[in-house]
Amino acid sequence: MSDTITLTIDGRKIQGEPGQTILEAAEAAGVYIPRLCAFEGLVPHGSCRVCTVMVNGRPQAACTQPIAEGMLVENDTAQILAIRRNIIDMLFVEGNHFCMFCEKSGNCELQALAYRFGITAPKYPYLFPSRDVDASHPDIFIDRNRCVLCGRCVRASRDLDGKNVFEFVGRGPEKRVAVNAEARLVDTDIDVTDKALDVCPVGALLKKRVGYAVPVGRRLYDHKRIGSDIEQPATTK
Amino acid sequence: MSSTLESAVKEICRACGNDRMRMMDIVRAVQEKFGCVDSQAMSLIAKEVSVHRVEVESVVSFYAFLSSQPKGKVVIRLCDDIIDEMKGGRKVAEALKDKLGIDFGETTADGRISLEHTPCIGMCDQAPAALINDEVVTYLSADSARDIIDKLQSHMDPKKLVSRLGDGNNAHDLVRSMVHNSIRKEGPVIFGTMAPGDGLRKALAMSPQEVIRDVKTSRLRGRGGAGFPTGMKWEFTRGAPGDDRFVICNADEGEPGTFKDRVILTERSDLMFEGMTIAGYAIGADTGIIYLRAEYAYLRAFLEHALAERRKAGLLGKNILGKHGFDFDIRIQMGAGAYICGEETALISSCEGLRGDPKNRPPFPAQKGIYAKPTVVNNVETFCCVARILEKGPGWFAEMGSEGSTGTKLLSIAGDCSKPGVYEVPFGITLREMLEMCGAKDTLAVQMGGASGVMVGKAQFDQTICYDDLATGGSVMVFDQSRDVLAVASKFMDFFIEESCGYCTPCRVGNPLLKERLDRIRAGKGEPGDLDYLQDLGETVTIASRCGLGQTSARPVLSTLANFRAIYERLVKPAVDGLQPAFDIHAALADSTEITGRESVHFQR
Numbered sequence: 001m002s003d004t005i006t007l008t009i010d011g012r013k014i015q016g017e018p019g020q021t022i023l024e025a026a027e028a029a030g031v032y033i034p035r036l037c038a039f040e041g042l043v044p045h046g047s048c049r050v051c052t053v054m055v056n057g058r059p060q061a062a063c064t065q066p067i068a069e070g071m072l073v074e075n076d077t078a079q080i081l082a083i084r085r086n087i088i089d090m091l092f093v094e095g096n097h098f099c100m101f102c103e104k105s106g107n108c109e110l111q112a113l114a115y116r117f118g119i120t121a122p123k124y125p126y127l128f129p130s131r132d133v134d135a136s137h138p139d140i141f142i143d144r145n146r147c148v149l150c151g152r153c154v155r156a157s158r159d160l161d162g163k164n165v166f167e168f169v170g171r172g173p174e175k176r177v178a179v180n181a182e183a184r185l186v187d188t189d190i191d192v193t194d195k196a197l198d199v200c201p202v203g204a205l206l207k208k209r210v211g212y213a214v215p216v217g218r219r220l221y222d223h224k225r226i227g228s229d230i231e232q233p234a235t236t237k
Numbered sequence: 238m239s240s241t242l243e244s245a246v247k248e249i250c251r252a253c254g255n256d257r258m259r260m261m262d263i264v265r266a267v268q269e270k271f272g273c274v275d276s277q278a279m280s281l282i283a284k285e286v287s288v289h290r291v292e293v294e295s296v297v298s299f300y301a302f303l304s305s306q307p308k309g310k311v312v313i314r315l316c317d318d319i320i321d322e323m324k325g326g327r328k329v330a331e332a333l334k335d336k337l338g339i340d341f342g343e344t345t346a347d348g349r350i351s352l353e354h355t356p357c358i359g360m361c362d363q364a365p366a367a368l369i370n371d372e373v374v375t376y377l378s379a380d381s382a383r384d385i386i387d388k389l390q391s392h393m394d395p396k397k398l399v400s401r402l403g404d405g406n407n408a409h410d411l412v413r414s415m416v417h418n419s420i421r422k423e424g425p426v427i428f429g430t431m432a433p434g435d436g437l438r439k440a441l442a443m444s445p446q447e448v449i450r451d452v453k454t455s456r457l458r459g460r461g462g463a464g465f466p467t468g469m470k471w472e473f474t475r476g477a478p479g480d481d482r483f484v485i486c487n488a489d490e491g492e493p494g495t496f497k498d499r500v501i502l503t504e505r506s507d508l509m510f511e512g513m514t515i516a517g518y519a520i521g522a523d524t525g526i527i528y529l530r531a532e533y534a535y536l537r538a539f540l541e542h543a544l545a546e547r548r549k550a551g552l553l554g555k556n557i558l559g560k561h562g563f564d565f566d567i568r569i570q571m572g573a574g575a576y577i578c579g580e581e582t583a584l585i586s587s588c589e590g591l592r593g594d595p596k597n598r599p600p601f602p603a604q605k606g607i608y609a610k611p612t613v614v615n616n617v618e619t620f621c622c623v624a625r626i627l628e629k630g631p632g633w634f635a636e637m638g639s640e641g642s643t644g645t646k647l648l649s650i651a652g653d654c655s656k657p658g659v660y661e662v663p664f665g666i667t668l669r670e671m672l673e674m675c676g677a678k679d680t681l682a683v684q685m686g687g688a689s690g691v692m693v694g695k696a697q698f699d700q701t702i703c704y705d706d707l708a709t710g711g712s713v714m715v716f717d718q719s720r721d722v723l724a725v726a727s728k729f730m731d732f733f734i735e736e737s738c739g740y741c742t743p744c745r746v747g748n749p750l751l752k753e754r755l756d757r758i759r760a761g762k763g764e765p766g767d768l769d770y771l772q773d774l775g776e777t778v779t780i781a782s783r784c785g786l787g788q789t790s791a792r793p794v795l796s797t798l799a800n801f802r803a804i805y806e807r808l809v810k811p812a813v814d815g816l817q818p819a820f821d822i823h824a825a826l827a828d829s830t831e832i833t834g835r836e837s838v839h840f841q842r
């Protein structure tokens with residue numbers, strides 16, 4: 001059938017549909033490719049690079065790379081796992097993450113990725129950046145110390161809410177998420193029901209007064225590791 | 238004041254058709270008129286061109302030549318490239334600071350003069366150099382720097398600082414710059430003579446497909462660094478579906494140590510325009526855009542004039558050279574200070590009025606480039622080669638150079654050599670021959686291809702300059718035995734940290750981490766394990782980064798690790814006390830010692 005594309009991931013043949021990315025096709029076939037900036041329903045961003053895979057021997061972001069017939073994808077190799085681990089480490093030292101008293105703890109995708117990769121402490125030195133908190137809005141706050149620059153809120157506000165409340169400003173290490181106002185979130189047209197508020201993988205963009213609602217032990221990643229709902233034991237075709 | 242801002246912004250936006258795609262022109266114009274694009278201006282622009290305010294801010298905050306805080310009427314941008322530093326740039330910097338009574342990044346109290354650092358401005362052959370607004374001042378010394386400040390404080394007119402004019406078109410009425418071409422070796426391709434129209438006429442006598450065939454036969458590869466076969470790129474673009482097509486000339490020349498495109502723009506712009514026009518014919522485009530780096534704004538009026546002359550001569554415009562139905566024209570898009578905008582998809586973002594973030598690929602520019610239309614992006618020199626290939630035939634071109642790298646290459650050589658400047662050489666010469674040619678003595682190391690290239694030592698001097706051996710987009714920096722190659726590498730890391738767009742994690746975070754560990758080693762606080770740490774970190778940045786910047790930014794570290802490993806090994810030592818050498822226990826305990834009023838029991842001095 002010309003409507004399906006066959007590719008190989010870590011030696012296992014899988015089928016996908018034209019237009020799918022490697023990440024999507026893998027997921028449909030029960031193969032989890034770790035990701036952070038990718039989010040179902042949002043256009044791929046390709047920025048975190050956690051989803052890096054080798055495609056025919058060359059590195060590509062699985063979340064942006066379309067599948068092609070006969071592609072050879074390496075996802076679960078020592079080299080790729082080491083690279084992903086390094087990137088997750090980088091995200092930790094780049095910001096100021098104090099998981100122990102963070103509202104998102106247990107439901108945080110960055111934290112969950114670290115657990116999945118067996119990271120207990122980063123191997124890179126902390127950069128301790130000076131970043132700000134915007135608590136101007138009565139119902140919502142931004143803690144930029146925890147932001148991983150994944151751009152999910154930027155895309156969700158623009159494409160799902162039709163608002164453009166968020167956008168990146170600055171470049172390089174100075175890059176940060178700004179709001180569509182002179183300075184403060186309260187001066188934007190954001191609403192507490194906006195979809196943009198449900199996409200942040202970490203504890204950077206949160207609703208006020210709902211933190212710590214779920215007790216330890218019943219949080220999203222307390223017992224199952226991130227990606228486990230996607231992963232299936234390899235089935236023979 | 239605010240009503241003047243409001244009416245001026247309105248006028249500027251209207252002059253740009255209130256078109257958000259022309260955001261770069263708009264913000265540049267506002268910056269020029271008001272010394273900044275402040276918060277109020279951003280809101281006004283957003284309203285005029287119907288975008289969100291934060292989108293304007295995202296653009297303004299991206300480019301080094303734009304600012305939200307007011308700058309002086311005159312902005313001095315001293316090049317802080319490694320070559321400038323070697324040629325006495327620090328003394329110039331001190332003199333400027335001292336004379337103005339301000340530090341870099343500051344503006345004088347009267348709001349008249351701002352002082353800044355900027356990466357390579359393409360004047361390494363006449364370093365130290367600086368930009369004063371759009372004017373270039375070269376061969377600076379502490380004395381001449383003080384003199385410049387005296388003069389500026391009296392007349393505030395950077396143009397009046399030009400006392401002697403450079404050679405060739407640098408003395409042209411529309412340039413009037415003190416820049417020198419420093420052409421040291423003229424070769425047959427770029428510096429050979431060709432009358433305007435001679436290449437184009439031959440091209441128009443053929444079919445577009447035949448033109449592409451000739452370019453392919455010549456085996457021309459891109460001169461901007463990556464070396465992609467030009468004919469193949471054109472064929473893809475021609476074959477991509479779409480009604481409009483575009484030709485873009487990459488005149489961003491941001492790679493530290495490169496200044497060969499500056500010389501082409503000054504002396505051979507006709508050849509470049511002709512190559513672009515031929516590309517337009519070959520791929521079926523009717524618009525060409527030159528993306529000119531902000532540092533070369535002093536050439537803009539001259540280039541506009543050259544374009545006007547070509548229009549008059551029937552070499553641009555409608556029915557070019559009488560060829561019915563072939564319409565093509567070229568416009569200039571100014572950049573605003575961002576190395577990343579030399580990367581072709583970032584360049585396209587910038588042309589579309591966006592931050593200079595590279596785009597995700599696929600689609601490639603050949604399929605969906607500017608305005609999502611099929612687009613060819615080539616380097617200045619590549620277009621010049623095309624014009625000569627069409628004029629003299631692909632065989633003539635392919636006979637020069639080496640098998641995989643046909644033709645000649647412009648090198649811009651600077652650093653520790655007696656004859657810095659531009660050399661047109663056939664591909665395939667050895668590094669040793671090149672060093673001889675430029676008068677380099679006691680050479681310790683050569684940085685081939687700029688900051689994103691590789692640092693090579695004596696063991697590599699018999700290698701050849703070509704795509705498959707020692708590749709370079711043109712930049713060659715020579716360092717003699719008195720230099721510290723790790724200091725050079727560290728300087729290049731500063732450059733990448735500053736110039737990363739910040740989009741992807743490995744480049745945004747990895748580069749500062751590489752620099753941290755490299756500097757720790759340089760300070761004598763490294764451990765043997767740090768070498769593996771750097772290698773592993775550097776490889777992650779190289780493999781996982783999203784675009785060519787991050788994919789090459791670890792090279793200063795990785796290439797010195799490979800080629801100058803002995804230097805690292807001399808610097809690192811195992812810790813004697815079992816603690817990390819970089820960790821100063823007494824400094825860490827200083828506060829508690831102070832508070833408790835006694836020393837630690839375990840760690841006493």
Ligand SMILES: Cc1cc2nc3c(=O)[nH]c(=O)nc-3n(C[C@H](O)[C@H](O)[C@H](O)COP(=O)(O)O)c2cc1C
Nearest residue numbers: 459460461489490491579580581615616619785786
């Ligand atoms: C960070 C970065 C900066 C670049 N800067 C330039 C530049 O200033 N000029 C240039 O021609 N190419 C530059 N390139 C290469 C371009 O992306 C592109 O490959 C080139 O313009 C294609 O033209 P060519 O095939 O004629 O070389 C740069 C690439 C990267 C990754």
Ligand code: SF4
Nearest residue numbers: 738740741744784787
């Ligand atoms: S490698 Fe990533 S952060 Fe660096 S310039 Fe390219 S896209 Fe930007």
Ligand code: FES
Nearest residue numbers: 035037048049063
């Ligand atoms: S998930 Fe692919 S780059 Fe972030």
Ligand code: FES
Nearest residue numbers: 102105108202203
């Ligand atoms: S636990 Fe990850 S950001 Fe708070």
